[in-house]
Amino acid sequence: MADVATAVVAGEMTVEMVQASQIGMKAMAAAIAVGSTGIASGIAETAIGSAAVGATAENKDVFGLVLLLTVIPETIVIFGLVVALLLLF
Template sequence: MVDFGVAELTIEMVAESQMGLKALGAGLAVGLTGIGAGVAEMGIGSAAVGATAENKDIFGLALLLTVIPETIVIFGLVVSLLILF
């Protein structure tokens, strides 16, 4: 019979594994929402700069539309905190 050296799982090992997976999930929640917001702001930001260059009165609206994708990152942060705690 071949022994592969597989140890018995203890309670501590399972708890540490669960904590590691929680941290991985929290990191993915923040990281993926950050990437998504960056991709969204890429298009919105360039359009906002172009619109502002043509009409200075639209600056406030352009700034508001640029800030909206950042709320997605805040939601990702809230989800990650809920996962961890």
């Protein structure tokens, strides 16, 4: 921040530029929040998902249960999404 302040004072950056870069930073943060949580959910769901498909192939009745187990890690990306939306709006 000190650098930005000196840069503004020195006339190298205008206030508009600083505001624009702040918006960009926010967007970047939101992207990281959604992106990284999405990857995390994906990694967590791969193992559960493949096991779930196997179990369903053996016994169709477990479909409801394995669906529950498969979507448990989705919570992570939901939190990421909420964080991103809070950052942006």
